[in-house]
Structures are given as structure tokens and as C-alpha cells.
Amino acid sequence: MGIQFTGDETAVWAAAARVLDANWTGTATVPSPGLYPHQWSWDSSFVCLGLARHRPERARIELLSLFRGQWETGLVPHIVFSSSVPRHAFFPGPEFWRSRAQQAAPRGVDTSGLAQPPLQALAALRLAQSSGQEEHRAFLAHLYPHLAAQHAYLERERDVAGLGLVGLCHPWESGLENSPAWDHPLAAVDPPASPFGRRSRGGLAEGAESDRHVSLVQSLRDAGYCSEYLRNDHPFVVEDPLFNAVFLASTHALAEVAELVGADPRPHREAAQRIHEAMLEHLWDREACCFRARDVRTGRLIPVATIAGFAPLLDPDLPPAIVRGLAELLLSARFAGATGYPVPTCDVQSAAFDRSGFWRGPTWVNTNYLVWLGALTHHLDAVSDLLLASTLRLVRQSGFREYFDPFDGTGRGSHDFSWSAALILDLLASRRCRRP
Numbered sequence: 386m387g388i389q390f391t392g393d394e395t396a397v398w399a400a401a402a403r404v405l406d407a408n409w410t411g412t413a414t415v416p417s418p419g420l421y422p423h424q425w426s427w428d429s430s431f432v433c434l435g436l437a438r439h440r441p442e443r444a445r446i447e448l449l450s451l452f453r454g455q456w457e458t459g460l461v462p463h464i465v466f467s468s469s470v471p472r473h474a475f476f477p478g479p480e481f482w483r484s485r486a487q488q489a490a491p492r493g494v495d496t497s498g499l500a501q502p503p504l505q506a507l508a509a510l511r512l513a514q515s516s517g518q519e520e521h522r523a524f525l526a527h528l529y530p531h532l533a534a535q536h537a538y539l540e541r542e543r544d545v546a547g548l549g550l551v552g553l554c555h556p557w558e559s560g561l562e563n564s565p566a567w568d569h570p571l572a573a574v575d576p577p578a579s580p581f582g583r584r585s586r587g588g589l590a591e592g593a594e595s596d597r598h599v600s601l602v603q604s605l606r607d608a609g610y611c612s613e614y615l616r617n618d619h620p621f622v623v624e625d626p627l628f629n630a631v632f633l634a635s636t637h638a639l640a641e642v643a644e645l646v647g648a649d650p651r652p653h654r655e656a657a658q659r660i661h662e663a664m665l666e667h668l669w670d671r672e673a674c675c676f677r678a679r680d681v682r683t684g685r686l687i688p689v690a691t692i693a694g695f696a697p698l699l700d701p702d703l704p705p706a707i708v709r710g711l712a713e714l715l716l717s718a719r720f721a722g723a724t725g726y727p728v729p730t731c732d733v734q735s736a737a738f739d740r741s742g743f744w745r746g747p748t749w750v751n752t753n754y755l756v757w758l759g760a761l762t763h764h765l766d767a768v769s770d771l772l773l774a775s776t777l778r779l780v781r782q783s784g785f786r787e788y789f790d791p792f793d794g795t796g797r798g799s800h801d802f803s804w805s806a807a808l809i810l811d812l813l814a815s816r817r818c819r820r821p
């Protein structure tokens with residue numbers, strides 16, 4: 386790459402590159418070797434951002450591999466299953482989702498039937514920007530119609546409440562599935578008549594909550610993953626600030642991709658404006674001065690403040706007063722100000738905060754990265770410098786773990802986690818670019 390680092394940065398870079406090389410299957414990167422043996426959609430986009438700095442040709446293959454799983458509706462499923470992994474290595478696997486029984490699903494590959502935060506257009510654009518647009522023009526031209534179909538699907542089929550925001554029909558769609566934000570909407574879902582049995586995933590005990598996760602998939606599957614069912618009958622629908630902010634940022638990126646390939650960017654700019662307005666109108670809590678998720682079934686904002694509420698910093702048109710309010714909250718003793726290894730994924734003063742609970746408190750590299758990008762967007766230098774330094778400190782101390790204790794930086798979850806490694810590459814490379 387021709388990037389000059391200090392000795393320490395060189396060692397971190399080499400270690401991160403080794404993780405990505407080890408987790409490469411030949412066509413994609415698994416999130417972690419043992420625990421997540423298939424391809425996940427937002428993981429792949431984070432990985433693409435790192436591969437763009439390390440092996441750009443693999444970054445292109447990674448995205449193309451993901452889009453093999455795209456449905457005719459435009460859905461980019463959150464898991465594309467690998468046929469070389471034993472069928473029962475991951476639950477729920479292909480036999481549970483039964484994607485091939487759906488007319489709109491691809492024939493050659495098994496997939497899930499849910500979405501995840503749609504980072505792909507943003508990843509494709511940054512890939513082009515980091516390794517020279519000429520080189521990537523043909524790739525972008527090939528990918529553009531698929532990205533446009535993905536975005537059209539989210540707008541057309543997933544605006545469940547009709548307010549201009551994507552409604553998530555499953556906690557897994559948020560990417561932050563155990564977030565305390567989903568506790569109440571999930572508690573309103575009837576548990577299955579008989580439990581799905583004891584399974585282990587990521588060393589977590591699986592209980593009633595996870596049975597509800599599986600039974601939500603069962604209901605969606607039995608309804609043919611169709612939007613009428615979602616709109617009228619599905620018990621869990623939430624509008625999440627992180628998913629919608631990523632959608633907004635990717636919609637802006639899609640407009641730029643359109644320009645690069647000679648297509649019309651205006652529909653994407655108009656779509657971005659609609660999401661921007663809807664987020665401010667429906668997810669911004671003026672009194673508490675933060676963005677919150679909304680439970681579509683009750684029509685109420687969900688009280689707990691989580692890391693997802695800072696993702697709207699990705700919106701370049703966010704009013705300055707809101708940007709200032711978010712920066713203050715982020716640096717306060719409820720988030721970064723209370724921890725040595727920020728940013729915790731939940732307000733540390735909330736009763737739901739749990740320093741070691743999956744998405745209920747620990748610091749994650751990918752959420753730090755998204756907030757870092759948002760801080761760069763608004764020139765919040767104190768925030769972006771803090772995030773960069775603390776994220777580097779985490780991986781130096783504990784390696785490329787899945788998540789980390791926000792107080793002492795202890796690594797948790799799986800080792801050699803792909804997005805933790807990939808995003809460090811992009812953070813390091815961006816730091817070099819900013820230096821004179």
C-alpha cells in the first residue's frame with residue numbers, strides 16, 4: 386500500500402492483515418472461524434473497507450460473493466450460507482430458513498430472509514475512493530443496479546409504518562440483536578409453545594429471549610417473508626436509528642456511485658432527503674436530546690439510550706445544534722466519559738447496562754468505527770481522535786476480539802474477529818492520509 390507507519394502501527398497492521406488472510410475462504414471472509422462459519426452481510430461490508438486497504442481485488446470478490454445471495458425483490462440477506470460447511474454447524478441454518486422454497490430467492494445458494502444495516506453502497510464507494518476510481522469503474526457499473534435494487538426494496542417493502550423509515554422485523558436485522566432497546570418489543574412477542582432446545586452460540590446461554598428470536602423467524606418464513614404480513618400481523622417491528630442512519634449514509638454513497646457510472650443520482654438524493662427528514666421527525670427525542678428507536682407496534686420511542694443513537698452523525702445534513710447535543714452526550718459520564726475504553730454500547734447509567742453482556746454495554750470496533758465516521762463528517766475532531774486512539778488501544782491490549790469490556794478493555798467473545806481487524810486497517814490508513 387506504500388503507507389508509512391511507526392513500528393507499533395506496522396505490527397498492528399500486520400496482525401490485522403493476518404486475521405483477514407486467515408478468515409478468507411477463497412470467495413469471502415467469515416466473521417470468525419469457529420463461531421460464524423458463513424458470510425454475513427454487514428460483516429462483509431466492514432471487511433470490504435479493510436480489504437480495500439490491504440487486498441482490493443479481494444474486496445471486490447467479497448461484495449460480489451454477498452450479492453450472489455440477493456433476492457429478486459432486492460433483499461440482500463443477512464446470511465449467505467456456505468455449502469461447504471456442515472448443515473448443522475450453525476443454528477438456525479439453511480434447513481430452518483428454507484430460502485429456496487421462496488420464489489424470489491436465488492436458486493444456487495441458501496440464504497436467510499432478513500436484512501442487516503445496508504452498508505454495501507458506502508463500502509463500494511470507499512473501495513473505489515481508496516484504490517483509484519478508474520480501476521473500480523467497471524466493478525461499480527456492475528454492482529450499481531444491484532445496490533439500487535437493494536435500496537428500492539428497503540424503501541418499497543420495508544417502510545412498514547409508512548413514515549419513510551425502514552422497520553426492522555427482527556432484532557437480528559439491527560446487527561445489535563441483544564441490545565436493551567429490544568427488550569420491551571421482544572417481551573410483547575408470545576414465546577413459542579415449546580422451546581427450540583438448548584443451543585450455544587458465542588458461549589451465550591440460550592433462553593426464552595433467543596427462543597423468541599427463532600420463533601420470529603419461523604413466523605416470517607411461514608408467511609413467505611412477505612411485506613403484507615409484516616405490515617399487518619408481525620408482532621415485532623421497530624425503527625432503529627443505526628439501521629436508518631446507515632441506510633441514509635449508503636443512499637448518499639449510492640448517489641455518488643450513480644454519478645461515477647453515468648446513472649442519474651437524483652432519485653437517491655431525494656431518497657436521502659426523505660430519510661433525513663423522517664429520522665428527525667420520528668426518532669429524535671427533543672427533551673432527552675438523543676435519537677431513540679421507535680416501537681412501531683406501540684407507536685412509542687424506546688426509553689433506553691444506546692450506541693445506535695449516535696449513528697445519525699453519519700447524516701451530513703444533521704442540524705449543528707443536534708450534532709453538538711450528540712457530541713456532549715457521547716463525551717458525558719453516560720457514555721465515553723465514564724469508561725477507559727469507549728464507547729460502551731449502552732448508557733452506563735441505565736439499569737439495563739451490563740459491562741459484559743452481548744450488545745448490552747461492551748465496546749465494539751464496528752460501532753466505534755461508525756461513530757468515528759460520523760464524527761469525521763461533522764469535523765468533531767475531539768470525538769474522532771478519541772475513538773481512533775481508544776479503538777487502537779483496545780486491539781493492542783487485547784487483540785482482534787469480538788467485543789471488549791468498556792472499563793478495562795478485556796477482550797470478550799470470539800478471537801480473530803474479522804471486522805475488528807478490517808476496520809483497524811481502514812482506521813490506520815485513514816490516519817496516515819490525514820497527516821501532512
Ligand code: GLC
Pocket residue numbers: 416417421425427428559560561562
Ligand atoms: C452476531 C452479531 C452480528 C454479526 C454476526 C456475525 O450475531 O450480533 O452483528 O453480524 O454475529 O458476526
